[in-house]
Amino acid sequence: MAYNLKEVVKRKTRFSAGHRMCAGCGAPPTVRGILSALKEEDNAIITSATGCLEVSSCIYPYTSWKNCSFIHSAFENAGATCSGVETAYRSLKKQGKLNGTKDVKFIAFGGDGGTYDIGLQSLSGAMERGHDMVYVCYDNGAYMNTGTQRSSATPHFADTTTAPAGKVLPGKIQPRKDLTEIMVKHNTAYVAQTALFGNFKDIHEKAEKAIYTEGPCFVSVLSPCPRGWGYPTDMLIEISKLAVDTCFWPLYEVKDGIYTINYKPAKKLPVEEFLKPQKRFKHMFKEGNEWMIKQFQEEVDKKWEYLLTMEKLTHNEN
Amino acid sequence: MIRERLSGNEAVAVAMRQINPDVVPAYPITPSTEVPQYFSSFMANGSVDTEFIPVESEHSAMSACIGASAAGARVMSATSSQGLSLMYEMLYIASGMRLPIVLTCVNRAVSAPINIHNDHSDSMGVRDCGFIQLYCESNQEAYDNLIMAVKIAEKAMLPVMVCFDGFITSHSVENIELLEDDIVKQFVGKYEPEHYLLNPNEFISMGPLDLQNYFFEHRKQLADAMKDSKRIIEEVSEEYAKISKRKYNLIENYRMDDSKIAMVVLNSTAGTAKEVVDKLRDEGIKVGLVKPRTFRPVPVKELVESLKDMKAIAIMDKADSINGFCGPLYSEITSALYSEGLNIPTVNYIYGLGGRDVKTSDIEDVFRSLLKIAKDGKKSQTTYYLGVRE
Known part of the structure; x- marks a missing residue:
């Protein structure tokens, strides 16, 4: 069925208002964007890594997780915890111990710290073992819950509290880890990268594919953070769109080894357009730091070219 | 069966x-x-x-x-x-x-x-x-x-x-x-x-x-x-x-009935120690053994009940707390005894770390030193490392 925003927003919510996430944060719309792709009749069990989302959505005795069940156990183990839940389902179902249970879907959420760094082993194990689950990384590019420390997802040159831009150092000295590609190489059933913009068609369609593709699936969502990035809270959607239009955050998916770029900007914007509104890149615009922007642009271009090549190669092969 | x-x-x-x-x-x-x-x-x-x-x-x-x-x-x-x-x-x-x-x-x-x-x-x-x-x-x-x-x-x-x-x-x-x-x-x-x-x-x-x-x-x-x-x-x-037809309690008392000297020990070493208890009993020396089955929860009441009339106790620890004092079993059991107002001369043996063999002769040495403590009514030292080379 073709995507219809008006229909989708009428679906029962699985993540209710009243949570304590910041205004202008990308995580709540990420969660809603993903969970709204669940069929109304299906049940879901959500796992969350420790992080902003978890500590703001489930504070005893309250919970924002509605019309679904939820578990959090620790920071680095959402992959393993979710794989335990999913395996319990398979075991109990096989033994006929789950009479009357609807289809259950298993979705894990983790920030980039809990996914790219401390939780990478647990995620890798879960994907390799082939659990029927979706792991969603809401990537805000730093340890925002503890106050913007750098992660391996932090963009090159970004100013963070553990890799600050100073007189000698230019912010983060390494480029980002390419986790989406690492997930592709796990022979994952479906891998996608998406962002929050427009009428949420892209995230919805990718969530739907991930949830209803059997086997391990991974979705990476660019999830802006007003505190860590330093943008006005009402700019959430705009900043996401700039990430996409500069090709800093390409929208693409990989299924059965075939790369598909879902959006190619008619006019690819220069990276400055994405960097400029954010305080974390402010130092890059100081006189003498032009090389940083140049290098950043080169890295973005290189990744974009790589994806165009992969798309061409994998589509030609088939 | x-x-x-x-x-x-x-x-x-x-x-x-x-x-x-x-x-x-x-x-x-x-x-x-x-x-x-x-x-x-x-x-x-x-x-x-x-x-x-x-x-x-x-x-x-x-x-x-x-x-x-x-x-x-x-x-x-x-x-x-x-x-x-x-x-x-x-x-x-x-x-x-x-x-x-x-x-x-x-x-x-x-x-x-x-x-x-x-x-x-x-x-x-x-x-x-x-x-x-x-x-x-x-x-x-x-x-x-x-x-x-x-x-x-x-x-x-x-x-x-x-x-x-x-x-x-x-x-x-x-x-x-x-x-x-x-x-x-x-x-x-x-x-x-x-x-x-x-x-x-x-x-x-x-x-x-x-x-x-x-x-x-x-x-x-x-x-x-x-x-x-x-x-x-x-x-x-x-x-x-x-x-x-096998009944387990929180602790096992082995030949404790008329004993005035006891060893507290966990797991397989209890088997070795029971052998020694039997041997000493054959010689007419009244010794016994207490083997906790649970350490969490600590069977405080049961331990106190079994140990309260002892003249000397050895608590065997196959782990060290590296606290400059004693092993974990010792600190918790002596705490249980003290909390009940009992002040019995009790010594601690750290033993068998890393799989070092514990022989019946080692256990017998412990019992024999307890006999002396019981006789004198006091100990000269609290913690020993059983059989370690200095």
């Missing part, structure tokens, strides 16, 4: 087959590796319904146990030493979430230096993690305790660790009496949790952020559950005695 000859690891794997848990996440580590190995062969041959998760680490093993148990499955795993250490964070979470996970801990020394042999540093290192800890002298006890552990865990809503000695118990073949499969099945019954993630009739959230207003009360509930588990362990053991 079935007579068999099995190693400790085999005995535990057979118990697991008979229990037929829903999910077993495990990661190999010496000397517990055989447990998931034997169990995997049961799976491969279709004799269990279990789903096995071959996780990529022990941290993930306990994480997957937590996920599966929270989902409503009966869950078991096995580990040792570094594996248990890697699980450390998740052990506290398993108990804090009140999940009845049963974990076999085949005791092994903790690095460094690396050593694969037996001592109790691993389970003693996690003694405050909220797991019930059952200690086993023999293969038979490992088998029996594992079956009882399932029922204890589910009634207490606490995870249980069944501990026995690496290689000494895990790899030695002993005569053992097994229960029939259907008797075990009937004994453990169906697992029917009150709240679980897969319950189609309610949505729940587990593992919330718990702030100043509630955290303390929740931890007190955990402490109460551990305290109350004594009663549950006794009830389950009573019930088990009916089907097995």
Whole structure:
């Protein structure tokens, strides 16, 4: 069925208002964007890594997780915890111990710290073992819950509290880890990268594919953070769109080894357009730091070219 | 009743087959590796319904146990030493979430230096993690305790660790009496949790952020559950005695009736020490032995009752606290005695670390030194390292 925003927003919510996430944060719309792709009749069990989302959505005795069940156990183990839940389902179902249970879907959420760094082993194990689950990384590019420390997802040159831009150092000295590609190489059933913009068609369609593709699936969502990035809270959607239009955050998916770029900007914007509104890149615009922007642009271009090549190669092969 | 000859690891794997848990996440580590190995062969041959998760680490093993148990499955795993250490964070979470996970801990020394042999540093290192800890002298006890552990865990809503000695118990073949499969099945019954993630009739959230207003009360509930588990362990053991003719108490008193001198010792060394007790008794020397079966909960009342009339006590620790004073068993048992107003000359022996052999002659030396302490009414030193080269 073709995507219809008006229909989708009428679906029962699985993540209710009243949570304590910041205004202008990308995580709540990420969660809603993903969970709204669940069929109304299906049940879901959500796992969350420790992080902003978890500590703001489930504070005893309250919970924002509605019309679904939820578990959090620790920071680095959402992959393993979710794989335990999913395996319990398979075991109990096989033994006929789950009479009357609807289809259950298993979705894990983790920030980039809990996914790219401390939780990478647990995620890798879960994907390799082939659990029927979706792991969603809401990537805000730093340890925002503890106050913007750098992660391996932090963009090159970004100013963070553990890799600050100073007189000698230019912010983060390494480029980002390419986790989406690492997930592709796990022979994952479906891998996608998406962002929050427009009428949420892209995230919805990718969530739907991930949830209803059997086997391990991974979705990476660019999830802006007003505190860590330093943008006005009402700019959430705009900043996401700039990430996409500069090709800093390409929208693409990989299924059965075939790369598909879902959006190619008619006019690819220069990276400055994405960097400029954010305080974390402010130092890059100081006189003498032009090389940083140049290098950043080169890295973005290189990744974009790589994806165009992969798309061409994998589509030609088939 | 079935007579068999099995190693400790085999005995535990057979118990697991008979229990037929829903999910077993495990990661190999010496000397517990055989447990998931034997169990995997049961799976491969279709004799269990279990789903096995071959996780990529022990941290993930306990994480997957937590996920599966929270989902409503009966869950078991096995580990040792570094594996248990890697699980450390998740052990506290398993108990804090009140999940009845049963974990076999085949005791092994903790690095460094690396050593694969037996001592109790691993389970003693996690003694405050909220797991019930059952200690086993023999293969038979490992088998029996594992079956009882399932029922204890589910009634207490606490995870249980069944501990026995690496290689000494895990790899030695002993005569053992097994229960029939259907008797075990009937004994453990169906697992029917009150709240679980897969319950189609309610949505729940587990593992919330718990702030100043509630955290303390929740931890007190955990402490109460551990305290109350004594009663549950006794009830389950009573019930088990009916089907097995083997009755287990919180502690075992061996020839303590008219004894004035006692040794307190865990696990397989109790077997060695019983031999020495018998020998000394044959010489007319009245000595006895106390073997705690539970260390969590601490059987305070029972220990005090058994030890209160002693003239000298040796508490044997196969783990060191590295606190410049004594081992963990010593500090807790002497604390129990002191709390009851007893001031009995009590010495501590750190022994057998890293699998160092403990011979009957070593144990006899300990008893003989206790005789002197009993006679003099005082000790010259508190802590000894039994048989260590200076």
